[in-house]
Amino acid sequence: xxxxxxxxxxxxxxxxxxxxxxxxxxxxxxxxxxxxxxxxxxxxxxxxxxxxxxxxxxxxxxxxxxxxxxxxxxxxxxxxxxxxxxxxxxxxxxxxxxxxxxxxxxxxxxxxxxxxxxxxxxxxxxxxxxxxxxxxxxxxxxxxxxxxxxxxxxxxxxxxxxxxxxxxxxxxxxxxxxxxxxxxxxxxxxxxxxxxxxxxxxxxxxxxxxxxxxxxxxxxxxxxxxxxxxxxxxxxxxxxxxxxxxxxxxxxxxxxxxxxxxxxxxxxxxxxxxxxxxxxxxxxxxxxxxxxxxxxxxxxxxxxxxxxxxxxxxxxxxxxxxxxxxxxx
Amino acid sequence: xxxxxxxxxxxxxxxxxxxxxxxxxxxxxxxxxxxxxxxxxxxxxxxxxxxxxxxxxxxxxxxxxxxxxxxxxxxxxxxxxxxxxxxxxxxxxxxxxxxxxxxxxxxxxxxxxxxxxxxxxxxxxxxxxxxxxxxxxxxxxxxxxxxxxxxxxxxxxxxxxxxxxxxxxxxxxxxxxxxxxxxxxxxxxxxxxxxxxxxxxxxxxxxxxxxxxxxxxxxxxxxxxxxxxxxxxxxxxxxxxxxxxxxxxxxxxxxxxxxxxxxxxxxxxxxxxxxxxxxxxxxxxxxxxxxxxxxxxxxxxxxxxxxxxxxxxxxxxxxxxxxxxxxxx
Numbered sequence: 001x002x003x004x005x006x007x008x009x010x011x012x013x014x015x016x017x018x019x020x021x022x023x024x025x026x027x028x029x030x031x032x033x034x035x036x037x038x039x040x041x042x043x044x045x046x047x048x049x050x051x052x053x054x055x056x057x058x059x060x061x062x063x064x065x066x067x068x069x070x071x072x073x074x075x076x077x078x079x080x081x082x083x084x085x086x087x088x089x090x091x092x093x094x095x096x097x098x099x100x101x102x103x104x105x106x107x108x109x110x111x112x113x114x115x116x117x118x119x120x121x122x123x124x125x126x127x128x129x130x131x132x133x134x135x136x137x138x139x140x141x142x143x144x145x146x147x148x149x150x151x152x153x154x155x156x157x158x159x160x161x162x163x164x165x166x167x168x169x170x171x172x173x174x175x176x177x178x179x180x181x182x183x184x185x186x187x188x189x190x191x192x193x194x195x196x197x198x199x200x201x202x203x204x205x206x207x208x209x210x211x212x213x214x215x216x217x218x219x220x221x222x223x224x225x226x227x228x229x230x231x232x233x234x235x236x237x238x239x240x241x242x243x244x245x246x247x248x249x250x251x252x253x254x255x256x257x258x259x260x261x262x263x264x265x266x267x268x269x270x271x272x273x274x275x276x277x278x279x280x281x282x283x284x285x286x287x288x289x290x291x292x293x294x295x296x297x298x299x300x301x302x303x304x305x306x307x308x309x310x311x312x313x314x315x316x317x318x319x320x321x322x323x324x325x326x327x328x329x
Numbered sequence: 330x331x332x333x334x335x336x337x338x339x340x341x342x343x344x345x346x347x348x349x350x351x352x353x354x355x356x357x358x359x360x361x362x363x364x365x366x367x368x369x370x371x372x373x374x375x376x377x378x379x380x381x382x383x384x385x386x387x388x389x390x391x392x393x394x395x396x397x398x399x400x401x402x403x404x405x406x407x408x409x410x411x412x413x414x415x416x417x418x419x420x421x422x423x424x425x426x427x428x429x430x431x432x433x434x435x436x437x438x439x440x441x442x443x444x445x446x447x448x449x450x451x452x453x454x455x456x457x458x459x460x461x462x463x464x465x466x467x468x469x470x471x472x473x474x475x476x477x478x479x480x481x482x483x484x485x486x487x488x489x490x491x492x493x494x495x496x497x498x499x500x501x502x503x504x505x506x507x508x509x510x511x512x513x514x515x516x517x518x519x520x521x522x523x524x525x526x527x528x529x530x531x532x533x534x535x536x537x538x539x540x541x542x543x544x545x546x547x548x549x550x551x552x553x554x555x556x557x558x559x560x561x562x563x564x565x566x567x568x569x570x571x572x573x574x575x576x577x578x579x580x581x582x583x584x585x586x587x588x589x590x591x592x593x594x595x596x597x598x599x600x601x602x603x604x605x606x607x608x609x610x611x612x613x614x615x616x617x618x619x620x621x622x623x624x625x626x627x628x629x630x631x632x633x634x635x636x637x638x639x640x641x642x643x644x645x646x647x648x649x650x651x652x653x654x655x656x657x658x
Contacts, residue, residue: 002517002534002628004594006556006601014557015593018600022584022616057593188331205331227335228343255351262588262626264344264386265333271347272335287351291620297591299331299626326655 001197003297008194012054012076019061023323026065035081035089036061037071046161046170047071047093050102050154051086052109053078055193056214059293062324063151068158069102069322077193077296078215080108086116090124098123098167102154102174104146105130125167127174129153131183131304133242134211134219147214148256148293148304149181152316155325159318177312180246182239185219185302186231187212187258191295210234214258214295214302228265232272235303240280246307250285252316253277254304259294261301266290273303282307286316292324330526332626337523341383341405348390352652355394364410364418365390366400375490375499376400376422379431379483380415381438382407384522385543388622391653392480397487398431398651406522406625407544409437415445419453427452427496431483431503433475434459454496456503458482460512460633462571463540463548476543477585477622477633478510481645484654488647506641509575511568514548514631515560516541516587520624539563543587543624543631557594561601564632569609575636579614581645582606583633588623590630595619602632611636615645621653 005011013034020029020036027036035051050060051073060072070093075081090099099120103113105128117124130141131149138145157174165173187209190199200216203209208226211219240247255270257263270289278284285308293302308316319328334340342363349358349365356365364380379389380402389401399422404410419428428449432442434457446453459470460478467474486503494502516538519528529545532538537555540548569576584599586592599618607613614637622631637645648657 002537002554004517004557004560004590004598004630006558006597011593011597014600015597018596018598018603018618021603022596022599022618055593057591057596062592188333208331225331228333229335231333259591260589260626260628261333262386262623263391263620264340264384264625267347267351267386268335268340268344269333269347270351271343274347274350289347289351291592294591296593297589297628299589301333328658 001192003194005194011194012074016074026321026323030088030092033085033088035071035073035085036064037089037092038064041070041093041095043095044097045095045164046097046167047095047099048102048158048161049089049093049099051081052104053080055296056293058324059151063154063322065322066329067162067318067320068154068325077195080112083112083115083119086113087119090116090120090122094122100167100170101126102150103128104150105143106140107142108140123167125171127153127171127178129178131178131181133182133238134184138213139217140215145213147183147185148254148302149183149306151292152181152252152254152304152306153177155320156312156315159315181304181306182242183302183304184235184238185212185300186210186235187298187300189260189299191216191298212300214293216295216298228269228272232269233276236273236276236280239303239305243307248281249283250308250313251282252286252306252308253284254288256293256302256304257291258298258300259291260297260299263290266301269301277305285313330521332523334523340523341403345403355650355652359417359421362414362417364400364402364414365393366421367393370399370422370424372424373426374424374493375426375496376424376428377431377487377490378418378422378428380410381433382409384625385622387653388480392483392651394651395658396491396647396649397483406524409441412441412444412448415442416448419445419449419451423451429496429499430455431479432457433479434472435469436471437469452496454500456482456500456507458507460507460510462511462567463513467542468546469544474542476512476514477583477631478512478635480621481510481581481583481633481635482506484649485641485644488644510633510635511571512631512633513564513567514541514629515539515564516627516629518589518628520545520627541629543622545624545627557597557601561598562605565602565605565609568632568634572636577610578612579637579642580611581615581635581637582613583617585622585631585633586620587627587629588620589626589628592619595630598630606634614642
């Protein structure tokens with residue numbers, strides 16, 4: 001295992017310390033417990049709180065800041081944060097407007113955020129993201145997995161929260177954005193969980209996994225490595241087939257790296273994906289390319305398409321100022 | 330070789346096409362030739378033009394935009410752009426104020442930018458960056474190599490150019506920022522050049538290269554893989570020793586990934602680097618962590634320290650709006 005780390009058990013703590021110190025103008029570590037929160041909260045605004053296992057950086061801590069999340073709760077690598085920690089983050093972030101949890105659809109996350117909600121006496125609602133079209137059931141999930149589309153939900157709902165919308169309205173908006181969003185991922189290599197010390201799965205030098213999950217869960221099938229254009233066509237087809245009648249008009253196109261794929265390849269994939277997507281009737285109105293929802297050091301990428309309406313587009317364009325996403329401020 | 334590409338000979342062209350289409354609000358491809366230029370030029374402003382071999386993305390194209398470069402000239406992977414292409418970019422970017430070339434110190438780049446300057450009838454000056462303290466002479470360079478510190482030069486000189494400073498003043502500022510800046514890199518794996526199809530160098534599963542160049546050039550020495558804290562201490566020591574008396578007061582600290590190292594490890598390294606750097610008498614006033622000056626799919630990172638004065642700090646903080654660096658707008 002080749003990683004820039006010290007002791008395996010300190011990986012999350014030390015990475016979090018570096019993150020909070022590098023971005024101390026925007027975020028800070030919770031006072032009593034190791035979660036990420038905004039340095040400056042807005043009184044009465046609904047607090048957006050997300051979280052999940054570590055290893056997907058910059059998700060979620062990188063999206064804490066004006067226009068997105070108020071707090072993010074990191075578990076150990078690929079391990080759900082405890083209900084206690086989620087509760088502490090919700091208590092710290094709530095300034096009177098209630099709390100919206102945004103939770104990727106994995107059993108551990110859903111259960112622990114649910115327990116935190118039950119333990120709290122505050123007003124809390126939950127949006128579950130399940131944008132991954134690859135499989136209907138997976139290693140850690142019943143129903144579809146929540147993957148890179150989660151950042152689109154967090155950005156759009158985050159902008160609406162800044163406008164002062166109430167908890168019920170934000171919950172409805174979050175569900176609507178999630179329903180308009182589809183993703184699929186492919187892997188060229190496995191990730192290596194530090195505590196495991198070896199790759200999560202074996203894959204031959206000439207193979208790739210189509211439909212992989214962000215923890216290295218199996219996808220739809222294992223195939224021989226193909227040219228980017230063929231991979232892109234298959235990914236777009238999986239998404240547009242699933243969207244059906246909705247696959248037209250303006251969309252956000254997100255090409256997301258899994259951590260070990262360089263930006264040059266992501267831009268090449270963006271080019272390869274955009275062609276069949278537009279041929280299928282979608283108009284790419286907004287684009288995002290980079291490593292946003294990663295799987296440690298996995299090589300590969302995911303494609304996310306989110307069908308826009310006018311309100312979603314306006315909220316996507318609204319100012320955002322977080323460590324990992326920043327525009328308009 | 331596992332890469333998301335089509336034909337090897339189309340890698341740079343297709344990646345560039347995706348980049349320009351994803352960021353069409355900021356950049357466009359040159360009309361007659363494949364370089365990156367700002368969509369909107371400012372009449373009479375000194376034009377900043379940089380470039381070099383591809384494979385270091387987002388450098389340099391990702392730094393074209395308001396507050397940084399006016400044009401970037403990409404060569405093939407790890408191959409200098411031709412004088413013709415550099416000339417075309419300079420002609421397109423110059424709006425009457427003259428042109429400042431910012432060139433990393435590699436023989437091919439220096440020679441080709443120099444030839445373009447001689448071929449042109451415009452006012453052109455050149456800043457050469459040579460921030461890498463690892464070695465005094467390397468595979469492709471006489472004197473020190475120009476690496477991640479180049480982005481600090483581009484950011485600070487870019488902000489000064491927006492203020493309307495003339496060519497001579499910008500050339501002097503660029504030289505001053507370069508002289509205040511030191512970097513060193515380490516690699517855990519080799520990169521793989523697409524046309525070569527195999528790793529540039531062999532490295533054992535338990536080894537790392539200290540002082541590596543951004544094309545996989547050899548560094549100072551090959552050692553057994555060490556904990557992050559020890560690696561960080563050695564990198565900081567190399568930089569502060571080289572800075573000597575200048576290693577105190579406020580600095581920019583840049584922890585830069587080489588392409589295949591995940592953000593979580595870069596933040597952990599930032600934490601590990603910051604401690605000995607501050608113990609050595611530097612105050613980290615500004616921070617940047619991410620993949621900015623990469624080596625294709627190399628795993629590893631570099632550390633850059635730039636000693637600030639008040640003017641440099643003000644210009645660093647000035648608004649910037651490029652695909653890869655964005656704040657204040």
